[in-house]
Amino acid sequence: MSTAVVTVNKGVFSGFNLRQKTLLIIGFTSLLLLAIVISSVSFGEESLHTNFGSKNLNPSPEHPFGTDWMGRDMFIRTLEGLGSSILIGAFASTISTILAIVLGLLSSAGKIADSFISWLVDLFLSIPHLLLIILISIGFGGGATGVIIGVALTHWTGLTRVVRAEIKQLKTQEYIHISRNLGKSKWWIATKHILPHLIPQILLGTILMFPHAILHEASATFLGFGLSPHEPAIGIILSESMKYLSAGYWWLAFFPGLSLLIVVLAFDMIGENLGKLMDPKNAHE
Amino acid sequence: MCLKGENISFGYKKNNLILNNVNISVDRGEVLGLIGDSGSGKSTLCKILAGYENDHKGNVSIDGKEIPSKGYNPVQLVFQHPEKAVNPKWKMKDILNEGHIVPQNILDSFGIKKSWLNRWPNELSGGELQRFALARALSPETKFLIADEITTMVDAITQAQIWSIVLDIVKELNIGVLVVSHEKKLIKRLCHDVVYLDDLNNA
Numbered sequence: 001m002s003t004a005v006v007t008v009n010k011g012v013f014s015g016f017n018l019r020q021k022t023l024l025i026i027g028f029t030s031l032l033l034l035a036i037v038i039s040s041v042s043f044g045e046e047s048l049h050t051n052f053g054s055k056n057l058n059p060s061p062e063h064p065f066g067t068d069w070m071g072r073d074m075f076i077r078t079l080e081g082l083g084s085s086i087l088i089g090a091f092a093s094t095i096s097t098i099l100a101i102v103l104g105l106l107s108s109a110g111k112i113a114d115s116f117i118s119w120l121v122d123l124f125l126s127i128p129h130l131l132l133i134i135l136i137s138i139g140f141g142g143g144a145t146g147v148i149i150g151v152a153l154t155h156w157t158g159l160t161r162v163v164r165a166e167i168k169q170l171k172t173q174e175y176i177h178i179s180r181n182l183g184k185s186k187w188w189i190a191t192k193h194i195l196p197h198l199i200p201q202i203l204l205g206t207i208l209m210f211p212h213a214i215l216h217e218a219s220a221t222f223l224g225f226g227l228s229p230h231e232p233a234i235g236i237i238l239s240e241s242m243k244y245l246s247a248g249y250w251w252l253a254f255f256p257g258l259s260l261l262i263v264v265l266a267f268d269m270i271g272e273n274l275g276k277l278m279d280p281k282n283a284h285e
Numbered sequence: 286m287c288l289k290g291e292n293i294s295f296g297y298k299k300n301n302l303i304l305n306n307v308n309i310s311v312d313r314g315e316v317l318g319l320i321g322d323s324g325s326g327k328s329t330l331c332k333i334l335a336g337y338e339n340d341h342k343g344n345v346s347i348d349g350k351e352i353p354s355k356g357y358n359p360v361q362l363v364f365q366h367p368e369k370a371v372n373p374k375w376k377m378k379d380i381l382n383e384g385h386i387v388p389q390n391i392l393d394s395f396g397i398k399k400s401w402l403n404r405w406p407n408e409l410s411g412g413e414l415q416r417f418a419l420a421r422a423l424s425p426e427t428k429f430l431i432a433d434e435i436t437t438m439v440d441a442i443t444q445a446q447i448w449s450i451v452l453d454i455v456k457e458l459n460i461g462v463l464v465v466s467h468e469k470k471l472i473k474r475l476c477h478d479v480v481y482l483d484d485l486n487n488a
Contacts (some may be wrong), residue, residue: 009421172363173369173372174369174370174372175369175370175372177337178362178370178421179383181335181336181337181357181358181360181362182357182358182361182383182384182421183355183356183357183358183363183384184383185355185450193372196372196375197374284286
């Protein structure tokens, strides 16, 4: 017990208890992500104008991430790319979550439905993730729509398994049987007894899906199967800057890559800390 | 009015019957004790009588009529582990009133305090939770109560308290009770009549 207390009251967060600390972390990281999205949306086209007078500049106070071979400010390009990544991630993981809920609920309908959905999950998991995204993306005509659909249609497997297992486990609980014996209908039991257990799982699953979706979108774009080159995207920035790395323009890849990593880690942190808040019993795991 | 289980056979595996041709009946207002060793199928018989287990052979009926599978079941089962019988995401007042609004006099006789109603299940002890489970099951619509080792996890004093309350309410509502236990002394104190599962069971 004493060691736990000591670790809580150390460093920047001294003076806060664990709950306040968790809330603070969630607040800060959400604010960071929100700021990225809002600023990327509010930047207009003109902020990315080409200026060949200032091309390939080193990072400086004026251009914190440097400039590229067309004189564009890399900081703004990175922000725009991250913003669109987050938005695509949000959209794709929302669709994936809806798919996961529908399939998870369907699997509790009967034995045939259950084995079909398990088979479907296994099928999707047996194909390498990125390959499947690229296939679906090409199948839907590539570009932004292609990659969004590709990411959305491949990230539901994990959450479907969680929802299915959770429902299975809940259905054997004594209080569910008792509720039925007290004359409650199936619908009543599903909404009042089962749903409250599922909501935290679904919320967490969605947030933890974000980093995957963002990274997969960036990878597909990096490989040239995603967003088109004129759109601001981290994948595009990274693949373009590969050509300039050997020329010593390290900042072209370094800062955008680092920013992507920070965004992904921020989502992970939000997810984990929300998990701690919603299920304090499992916080130690 | 009489709850009857006739020719009940059940096995969790094929060719391995736990219950074979068991006949049992409880009258309304009667308190019947059922004694059996661990693993003899007591709980399984309880689940069959209360309609929790439907893959059995034989009939369960009240006055010759089958118990409808929908709606309030007049046969209510209370389990050994009350912490499993409550939804951990519900407040105690919702758990208590899930079947019917439990009247204040029953709360008083069980000693359920008002301050408990706003708590979560994990903030109450096993004995306290079991009072809620019993109050929830003892509605005016309940005709038979099956008590499957309901006081095994509490101390002797609480055991005596809970049973005296239950027997009072049961008498008032004219409910038939099947008391299941492996404690012969307890059953002899509580029940009008005692049956041994080994005598009923041909498995």
